[in-house]
Amino acid sequence: MSIVTVQLGQCGNQIGFEVFDALFNDSHCPGGLCSKRENEAYQASCKERFFSEEENGVPVARAVLVDMERKVISQTLSKAARSGRWKYGQHSCFCQKQGSGNNWAYGYSVHGPRHKESIMNLIQKEVEKCDSLSGFFIIMSMAGGTGSGLGAFVTQNLQDQYSSALKMNHIIWPYGTGEVIVQNYNSILTLSHLYRSSDALLVHENDAVHKICAKLMNIKQISFCDINQVLAHQLGSVFQPTYSREGSFHYRRNPLGDLMENLVPHPEFKMLGVRNIPQMSENSLAYSTFTWAGLLKHLRQMLISNAKMEEGIDWQVRPPLSGLPPLGKMSVNKETHFNTSIANLVILRGKDVHSADVGHHRALKRVLCAEHLKIQLSILPG
Numbered sequence: 052m053s054i055v056t057v058q059l060g061q062c063g064n065q066i067g068f069e070v071f072d073a074l075f076n077d078s079h080c081p082g083g084l085c086s087k088r089e090n091e092a093y094q095a096s097c098k099e100r101f102f103s104e105e106e107n108g109v110p111v112a113r114a115v116l117v118d119m120e121r122k123v124i125s126q127t128l129s130k131a132a133r134s135g136r137w138k139y140g141q142h143s144c145f146c147q148k149q150g151s152g153n154n155w156a157y158g159y160s161v162h163g164p165r166h167k168e169s170i171m172n173l174i175q176k177e178v179e180k181c182d183s184l185s186g187f188f189i190i191m192s193m194a195g196g197t198g199s200g201l202g203a204f205v206t207q208n209l210q211d212q213y214s215s216a217l218k219m220n221h222i223i224w225p226y227g228t229g230e231v232i233v234q235n236y237n238s239i240l241t242l243s244h245l246y247r248s249s250d251a252l253l254v255h256e257n258d259a260v261h262k263i264c265a266k267l268m269n270i271k272q273i274s275f276c277d278i279n280q281v282l283a284h285q286l287g288s289v290f291q292p293t294y295s296r297e298g299s300f301h302y303r304r305n306p307l308g309d310l311m312e313n314l315v316p317h318p319e320f321k322m323l324g325v326r327n328i329p330q331m332s333e334n335s336l337a338y339s340t341f342t343w344a345g346l347l348k349h350l351r352q353m354l355i356s357n358a359k360m361e362e363g364i365d366w367q368v369r370p371p372l373s374g375l376p377p378l379g380k381m382s383v384n385k386e387t388h389f390n391t392s393i394a395n396l397v398i399l400r401g402k403d404v405h406s407a408d409v410g411h412h413r414a415l416k417r418v419l420c421a422e423h424l425k426i427q428l429s430i431l432p433g
Contacts, residue, residue, distance in 0.1 A: 052185035052305045054100050054290070055177045056114040057205060060198030061123045062223055063190040064116055065275065068127045069283035070190070071112045074101050075137045077287055096292035096302040102137060103180050110137040113181065115173045116144035117205070119151050119162055119197045143177060145170050151196025155237040158200020159244075171208055178213070186217030186250075186307040188290075193241045194225035194234040203244035210248040217307040220249045221286065224256040251315050253289075253323045255282055259359040266362050267330045285325045293398055313396040320393055326353045328361050343399075343407035354395060 058067035078097040102110035112131070116139065118124050124146045131138045145166065151158040178184055187209055191202035202220070209218055222241070225234045245252055260281050264273045268281065289310070292302040303309055315321050328350050329341060349361050356368040399407055 052100070052183045052308075053113055053181035054185050054188050054307060055174065055181065056101070056112070057174065057187060057189045057209075058114055058116045058127075059189065059191040059202040059205065060118055060195055061120075062192035062195065063198050063202070064118055064123050064127045066221070066223070066279045066282055067114060067116070067190050068130060069276075069279040070286050071101065071114065071131070071137060072134065073280070073283040073287045074291065075110065077291060079136070092302065093292055096304075099182075099304075100185070100290070100292070100306060109135075111140050112137060112143075113177060114139060114143060115170070115177055117146070117170055117173075117197075117201065119147045119149060119158075119201070121146045121148065140177070143173060145173055151200060153194070153231045153233060153237070154196045155200040155203075155233075155240045158196040158198075158202075159204045159240075160200075162197070162201050163204030167204075167208060170205060171212065174209070175212075183304075184213075184216055185305050186219065187213070188307070189218065189220045189249075191220065191241075192223040192225070193238040194223075194231045195237070198223075199237045199241040203241050203248075206245060207248040217251075217311055218249050219251045219253055219307055219310070220245055221253045221255070223282075224254055224258075226257045226261075230257075246321070249321070250311055250318075251321045251323055253286075253325070255285075255325070256359070263330055263360050267360055268332050269335070270332075281330070284330075285327045288327055288398060288400065289325060291400075293400075310396065314394050316394055324392075326350060326359070328353065330360060343403070347407060347409060350397070354392070 056067060056070075058064045074097060078094045098104070098110060101113055103113055104110055116124050116127060124144050128139055128144065147162075147166070151162060174187075189202060189206055189209075192198035206218060206220060209216075222245070225231070225238065231237070242252075257278065260278050261273060263281055264270045264277050268277070270277050290306055292306075293309075294302050310323075314323055328346055329336070329339065331339065349364065352358070352364050352366060352368075353361060355370055356365040358364045397409060
């Protein structure tokens with residue numbers, strides 16, 4: 052089943068490019084862990100989800116690009132075309148000459164109604180190319196005007212026109228120090244509308260991803276491109292093909308359905324997050340060794356202590372109902388932060404994945420697997 056991605060605003064289009072590039076590179080990586088036949092099955096499953104193919108054999112992303120300014124979309128289209136590996140559709144983008152000025156209301160109440168027909172027609176054409184539609188993946192920021200305001204408007208219209216299709220919004224939480232003076236208002240308005248029209252909200256915080264770049268990736272001068280590549284890696288770890296550990300070795304065909312089934316037990320509990328381990332640069336990865344037992348131990352504690360990355364995990368935090376004392380001495384003034392998620396899904400990727408024992412980790416219940424390539428072990432707490 053296929054996913055149609057809607058990239059909205061500068062942030063959404065830049066992240067969207069990195070996501071498709073990561074997905075393609077992962078599925079076509081020359082040094083895999085599997086046989087040729089298994090790799091071909093993995094590639095075919097990835098292509099069905101995210102790419103269609105033109106006559107010349109170049110995969111075309113199943114995506115619609117929307118922005119109220121032309122610059123970012125032009126850069127995104129040219130970067131994809133220059134790669135020579137994949138590209139965006141020639142008529143899959145919509146842009147104007149006037150932006151939204153970081154004004155949520157202008158994106159929602161002016162640009163939305165004015166350009167509704169054009170944008171929804173582009174989405175419909177992309178949907179018609181799919182043999183079977185799993186749903187929509189909408190990438191947007193909450194700080195600006197186009198991504199937040201127009202993004203909320205488009206999601207609401209997708210709910211009206213495709214009520215049976217699943218909709219997941221990937222929303223970027225702005226820096227706490229502030230990128231836009233009205234970002235708090237934009238964020239509140241966006242969340243209030245998305246909660247009524249989206250099936251799931253996958254949240255990434257700029258501050259948390261920035262720390263991953265600085266502390267785990269060892270990047271000195273962090274750019275938005277670096278942040279977007281980390282986001283793309285984590286999203287790829289979630290959306291690339293998997294199979295159920297308890298079931299057959301055929302790849303599961305409904306990625307959004309699997310995520311919703313395991314992580315959204317009630318319509319009111321729909322905010323999701325991602326924990327990814329190990330998260331490090333390619334250079335460091337070459338000199339590191341891991342065991343499934345060690346990775347799962349760290350991942351479980353990341354979930355319990357609500358840590359965004361493996362560095363700085365608070366090992367003193369224990370589940371409230373575990374009946375076990377905290378490890379070491381607990382500071383009197385230190386407030387403990389237990390994770391309050393009500394559902395989680397573990398996605399294991401890598402060599403000898405079937406040797407991973409998650410049976411004694413009560414916090415890690417649902418498991419999907421894939422013995423393939425570069426994207427690593429993840430957890431999605433609901």
